[in-house]
Amino acid sequence: xxxxxxxxxxxxxxxxxxxxxxxxxxxxxxxxxxxxxxxxxxxxxxxxxxxxxxxxxxxxxxxxxxxxxxxxxxxxxxxxxxxxxxxxxxxxxxxxxxxxxxxxxxxxxxxxxxx
Numbered sequence: 001x002x003x004x005x006x007x008x009x010x011x012x013x014x015x016x017x018x019x020x021x022x023x024x025x026x027x028x029x030x031x032x033x034x035x036x037x038x039x040x041x042x043x044x045x046x047x048x049x050x051x052x053x054x055x056x057x058x059x060x061x062x063x064x065x066x067x068x069x070x071x072x073x074x075x076x077x078x079x080x081x082x083x084x085x086x087x088x089x090x091x092x093x094x095x096x097x098x099x100x101x102x103x104x105x106x107x108x109x110x111x112x113x114x115x
């Protein structure tokens with residue numbers, strides 16, 4: 001059971017890492033449509049799978065509620081969403097340290113293969 005939970009948590013963490021990379025890349029490129037797609041579809045999907053209902057609601061509200069006053073206002077909301085996801089990522093890393101020990105968690109967090 002513990003192994004299944006660790007695998008599920010690892011998969012969620014890996015998909016979160018990918019999602020954060022996609023968000024940061026789209027922001028660097030100034031691709032507002034990609035950012036909107038990622039927030040509305042991918043962040044919400046990931047957040048629901050991870051049990052992060054507040055993040056899912058925030059991501060949906062960014063797109064479906066009132067129009068943004070400017071491009072900058074939308075990008076500021078994206079920054080807030082990225083910060084929320086970074087907080088969850090740090091929590092995942094802390095939990096993995098507590099569960100599997102510091103040396104293994106450090107290896108897992110940086111993606112190095114375990115031997």
